[in-house]
Amino acid sequence: MEHIGAGLAAIGVIGPGIGIGILGGLAAGAIGRNPDAGSQIRGLAIILAGFAEGLGVLAIVVGLLTIFITGS
């Protein structure tokens, strides 16, 4: 039963996936429109992708908790 719960918890990683995809698309468009601001946009995009990835990790941690914490 725990493994089904872990699988369900791992579905939550879809959110950051979509988020980082949208972020990447908008960042690429912004760099295309304004190539001189390229390095600033690139730095901002990398940092924001890191934040979004952190939330996906929270979902994985919940899954891990259900597998490895046995008992009450």
Next chain:
Amino acid sequence: MHERPSDREIAGPAEQPRKRDRRRWLLAAIPILLVVDAVAFALVPPFPPGQPGAACQFPVCFINGNFEFPAPATVIGQAPEPGQILSFVPGISSTILTMWIVGGALLIAAFLLGRLRKPVPGRIQNFSEWAYESIRNFGLSIGGPEAAPYIPIFASFFLLILFSNWSGLVPPIGKVEFLRAPTSDVNITIGLALTSFVIFEFEGFRKLGVRGYLGKFFPFYEFRNGLGAGLIAMFVGLIELMLEFVKPVTLSMRLFGNIYAGEVAIGVITSLTIVLVPVALLLLEGMLNLIQAVIFSVLSLVFILSAIESHHQEEGHIAQDAMSVAEGHASPSPAH
């Protein structure tokens, strides 16, 4: 009249060999990693956990042999009972041991660099000065000039977490029983996040005083502007208070999840496809570990700066002060 040498001729030949060297380095690293992977697989084939030397079938036993559990192995002292969320048992785990090694190496390096300073810098001193200045400029660009007193904390978090993360990718660490990347353990990342929490709370209390700092979360003075404004301000203050306690949780979980999941992914991929794919994943994890170190330290710096900013700045009293100075009612005073 002599022709003036163009800028290209002045700057020219010196730049290009350096770029070619860097690219050649990267291209040479990949076959080296492939060879190391193949040799390691030939010399030390995976075995079922706990029985070195027994036969192992592909794929299940391979994966089990390379899998890393969230809880670290204990080196000295008693091990906690498995299956509990919280247990306080005196013992030194493999992650603490690796953290001492990494931290000790960093301290020794810093001490030696401080001792061997020369007026005309050699290569190592040049490199370390460049590294510190780029960290400092990055911190100042994030926080503005008032972040200057907090740059040492920022740099310490960054360097410690960066080298802790990267130590998980160096071969013996993570596969040997008594060495493991420190930040792949929940306990250590919770400790780091609690340290950051205590630091920014303490800075807030020191800068604004106890009443000033708590006044940010319980703004009783807003009741002066009417009951409605007071209630809204209290509600916002409660949400901000809850956010204060969420900050260390997200800091620790983000770092732990990224590093631990990276290690598990590398272990599983290495056991499934011995060569070629693990190299790409190793380089990707190297970049991701760097980004996670940057994010942890940048967030700590931002939390410290937001804890010490006073309500005057939040409510735009700066604009009112500027207006009154422009109209001649008051003389200019330094920003607070």
